Amino acid sequence: xxxxxxxxxxxxxxxxxxxxxxxxxxxxxxxxxxxxxxxxxxxxxxxxxxxxxxxxxxxxxxxxxxxxxxxxxxxxxxxxxxxxxxxxxxxxxxxxxxxxxxxxxxxxxxxxxxxxxxxxxxxxxxxxxxxxxxxxxxxxxxxxxxxxxxxxxxxxxxxxxxxxxxxxxxxxx
Numbered sequence: 209x210x211x212x213x214x215x216x217x218x219x220x221x222x223x224x225x226x227x228x229x230x231x232x233x234x235x236x237x238x239x240x241x242x243x244x245x246x247x248x249x250x251x252x253x254x255x256x257x258x259x260x261x262x263x264x265x266x267x268x269x270x271x272x273x274x275x276x277x278x279x280x281x282x283x284x285x286x287x288x289x290x291x292x293x294x295x296x297x298x299x300x301x302x303x304x305x306x307x308x309x310x311x312x313x314x315x316x317x318x319x320x321x322x323x324x325x326x327x328x329x330x331x332x333x334x335x336x337x338x339x340x341x342x343x344x345x346x347x348x349x350x351x352x353x354x355x356x357x358x359x360x361x362x363x364x365x366x367x368x369x370x371x372x373x374x375x376x377x378x379x380x381x
Contacts, residue, residue, distance in 0.1 A: 260366065267296055269304070274372065275374050276375060279322075298333060301330055301332055303331070310354050311341075312351065319343040352367055353367075
C-alpha cells in the first residue's frame with residue numbers, strides 16, 4: 209500500500225514537471241528571416257534615418273545625430289558617436305543601455321563598442337535622458353543600428369546614411 213502511494217506521488221511530480229517545462233519552452237520563437245539572416249524587425253514600418261524616434265517596450269529612443277570622431281588611442285582609426293535621446297513612456301521604471309544596441313557597416317560587419325562614456329541608466333516613468341553610444345568604425349556606411357531589449361526581445365532598427373565628420377581631416381578640407 210505504501211509503495212502504491214509513493215509510486216502515485218512520483219508519477220504526479222513527473223507529470224507536473226513535464227507540463228511546466230513544456231509550457232516554458234513553447235514561448236520561444238525563432239525570428240530569423242533567412243538561414244544566415246538578420247532577425248525580423250518588430251515594427252512594420254521601414255527603417256528610419258537618424259532623428260526618428262522609435263518605441264521599444266514603452267521607451268522611445270531616437271538617434272539625434274551621428275558623428276565621426278578621431279580614435280584617441282589609435283592614429284588613423286575613427287569612432288562613431290551616436291547621440292541618443294530616450295524617454296520612458298510607461299508607468300514603471302525602465303532601463304536604457306547602449307550595450308543593447310548593435311551597429312553594422314555597409315558590408316554587414318558588426319562594429320565593436322568603444323569603451324567611452326556610453327549611455328546606461330534607469331529611467332523613471334515619464335523621464336527623458338540624453339547620452340551617447342560609441343563604436344569603432346570599420347568599413348563604410350550607411351550604418352544599420354538595432355536596439356534590442358534583452359528582457360522583452362523587442363527590436364527596432366535605424367539606418368544612418370549621414371555621419372557628420374568631426375575629425376581633423378574634415379576641418380582641413
